[in-house]
Amino acid sequence: MSAMIFKLRGEPDQRVDLSGLVPGRLSRMSESEIAALPVNTGKAKLTVGDTFRITMGDASEIRIAGGSARLDGVGAELAGGSIITEGDVGAEAGRAMTGGSLRIAGNAGPFAGSCMAGGLMTIGADAGDFLGAPKPGEMVGMRGGTITVA
Numbered sequence: 627m628s629a630m631i632f633k634l635r636g637e638p639d640q641r642v643d644l645s646g647l648v649p650g651r652l653s654r655m656s657e658s659e660i661a662a663l664p665v666n667t668g669k670a671k672l673t674v675g676d677t678f679r680i681t682m683g684d685a686s687e688i689r690i691a692g693g694s695a696r697l698d699g700v701g702a703e704l705a706g707g708s709i710i711t712e713g714d715v716g717a718e719a720g721r722a723m724t725g726g727s728l729r730i731a732g733n734a735g736p737f738a739g740s741c742m743a744g745g746l747m748t749i750g751a752d753a754g755d756f757l758g759a760p761k762p763g764e765m766v767g768m769r770g771g772t773i774t775v776a
Contacts, residue, residue, distance in 0.1 A: 629710075631681040632674070634692030640668035641716065642677055644690075645699030649707030649726070653685040667698065690715075693732050701728035704745060717754070720747045723771060737761060743770040750776050 630652065642665045652660060661675030674680065678690075686707040690700065693713015700715040704726040714732035721737060723745040730738075730747070736754040739747055740761055753775045758768030 628683045629687035629689045630683040630685050631689045631691055632678040633681070634678055634690070634694065634697075634713075635676075637694055638672075638677060638696045640666070640670060640672070641696045641698050642672060642694075643667045643699050644697055645702035645718075645721075647674070647688065648701065648704050648709070649686045649688060650705055652688070657682050695733070695735055698735070700730070701726075701747070704728055714751075719749075720745070720773075723747065739768050739771070739773045740764075741766065742768045742773070745771045747771065747773045748776075749774070 646663055657680055663674045665674055665677055666672040688709045690711040693711055695714050695716050698716040698718055700719045701709045702721040704723045706726045708727040710729045712731050715730050715734050717735040717737055719734045719738040720728045722741045724743045725745045728747045731750045733751045734749045734753050737756050738753055739758040760767040
């Protein structure tokens, strides 16, 4: 079976929180349930369906077609499976990962890999500030896993 694909409809006009789009959570959901998931971080209420065209497939492999520095939390708390992005991502990509694989073709924003404990993250271009670092007020940053930056 092919990957589950999220094709970006266009550049979001606000930051979008994609931390809920991980294989372990999506594998139990229908297309309509996934489309209804909230991803807003600002005043406007956004859902996955407002932001992406969804092609159902094997949830253990997620592809994000298109990228934006406004796509925050990509692969946050990823425990297994894989997420592949075809462009840039925003802040906190791979935050608190414990397993699986996150491959970012473009740039990653600040705090990528923050609190990462396991898994593999590959960033195809540049990493933002504080790679693997703890966020303000936290005591521990990255403590396991592997991050490769091109």
